[in-house]
Amino acid sequence: MTPGLDLDFHGAAVLRPDGLDHAPLCVADGRIVEGASGGRRVDLTGWTICPGIVDIHGDGFERHVAVRRGALPAMDEGVLATEAELAANGITTALLAQFFSWEGGMRGPDFAARLVAAWQAASPRVATDLRLQLRLETHVIDDFPQAEALIEEGGIGHVVFNDHLPHDRLAAGRTPPRLTGQALKSGRSPEAHLALLRGLEARSAEVPQAVTALAARLLKRGVRIGSHDDRTPADRAWYRAIGAHLSEFPETLEVAGAARAAGDGIVMGAPNVVRGASHAGKVSAREVVAAGLCDALASDYHYPAPRLAVRALTEAGICDVVQAWRLVSEGPARLMGLTDRGRIAEGLRADLVILKADTGRIGGTMAGGRFTYLATPLAERLIA
Template identity: 60%
Template sequence: MTLPLLPDLHLTGARVLRPGGLTDAPLGLADGRLVGGCPGRAVDLSGWWVLPGIVDAHGDGFERHLAPRRGALRDLGDGLAMAAAELAVNGITTAMLAQFFSWEGGMRSPDFAEAMAEAHATLAPSQAVDLRLQLRLEVSLIDAFPCAAALIDRHDIRYLVLNDHLPHAALAAGKKPLRLTGQALKSGRSPEAHLAMMQALHDRMAEVPAALAALMAARPGLLIGSHDDATPEDRQHWRALGARVSEFPETRAAAAEARAGGDPVVLGAPNVVRGGSHAKKVSAAELVAEGLCSALASDYHYPAPRQAALKLASEIGIEAAWGLVSSGPAAMLGLADRGTLEAGKRADLVILDPDTGRVGATIAGGRLAWLGAELAARFLA
């Protein structure tokens, strides 16, 4: 069941973030789009801000809803619905759900990716928030590439991110990788079987470029990125393989190489909120200040894009800061119909309390995704 569109509305009294900055001009919504005129019933939003809906380019926070505890998988459709609610309450109107397709097993396994994609196909059309799939492909899993390709085609996945989590240094030296036993148990394998599998994958890495080239050549419209570039050489390597987005580069040098090559850079919003990387990598806020960021993503925490943008606003201004979670990621993902509040675009917007930074309402595609108690009386009057 598709949610109904809101009736035509005339939002007045708020500070509205349009291209060029905050203005007091009213905002009109009609037929799920933003309009230049002021049709419909007036809703007084005095004291609030109206901002473009957040476009989250990469997030796996949905996993905690699918499995509240390790191994405690519940109904995937119900879990995704709860994730959509969390997205909406945090002002996210478009969300890339980053699903692994990996040898690591568990919720990262190919089988789980298939089940999650099926649940998404059933649930997504009924949600106001635009839920999209990103596939995180472990590049060493070349024998499963045909299954990954079929999954991409069947579920219209438009964003592929290349990962390589093999501990190559240890495997090349014939050493036992760190945390082997825990990872093996998580995957459902014995430590011996898990090590043998990783070694076999490591031994075939020379075959990866040709296998990736074949997968990509058949899908020319696919947006492709790499994850955790550590050096400029890493970025050059992945760019040569067709990955033109750098997700979460670990160093300034890698991020600078990405931007010098015209590649978008996605950074983690939690890094900004925390004041630094929890893994002791480069500071996202410092990269933002240097102009080395195209988009901030939720990564593992859906409140983080909103929190990070508001934190950065005092340094770079609200328009530039909010652009990192709206227009920037929308442009990167090729979504020209959203990201800014302009006539003709999707009615994707978040109504924010500027004093607390909390969301009072979220409208996605002209549909009510979230309405808090503070604004309920104004909308329902």
């Protein structure tokens, strides 16, 4: 990591693990230090400094890397644009959640391989810690070797299992919803797409053994695994049994409760919190947070959402700012196994977001002691 700036911030309200205080915050060599850094003194009266946001699951990058469905092929430039958006929203560590699915298009294996290549080209050029998560569809069992090779090649440390097949419709011999639109996105005819879905459904009995074996190999390699959209406590129990101890976006309060009782990590969507309800008709993330059943909030499809979710939770009286901010910093860092970030404490990475105290707007973001985003009027204080 390139050394960052040596700076002593004074006058700001600083969100430390026990709450807000106004003690100076000093940064040296990319870390938070006790006492003066020996560097420049900066007056941040009127600003609040919080831990950098750790985004454990986000696919908002798609708008940057798949411009008009591939009209602009330089995907690494899209990754750089994604990093700029992340930084502007206070995100200092981000998992880019990429599908590996029968759905094709931006969710298909070929697109996933292109994203890995673009990430490998772009991520060393930025200070934001960009990582990859693979969202692997359970029924693409013939493509598991390709997925496993991509995980190895890209050094992907997080894999989450999805099952988006419309089982009820297929089992009943009915046409799945949105078939034509989905087929066009995949580059298939509706007839070919439906035949593919029926073929995958017909092999459902093979899926548990294939997923169990793959999970064992991934765990042996040190990959963290989880599941996405758990529908029932039984679903969660099955994934837990194969070593997937992370539950992303459980669909009911009952499932979240079952995950908590077993000690699993629970991730909910920050946009769900901001809206006050799930856009897909599932459990309200506010309800899950209020019940003490959430460890982390993820940007999902909207990078401003984690910061906005903190405000929504505090304004609704669901939790205080320390508890709310923990859901977007310390909580996701812990679930990702990153012990060097997520809090403002001596020796940790200087991953910080600086907000205007009266409006909550972001003036600057710092990752590893390096500014990744800086805007007026905060920039003027540092330049003066």
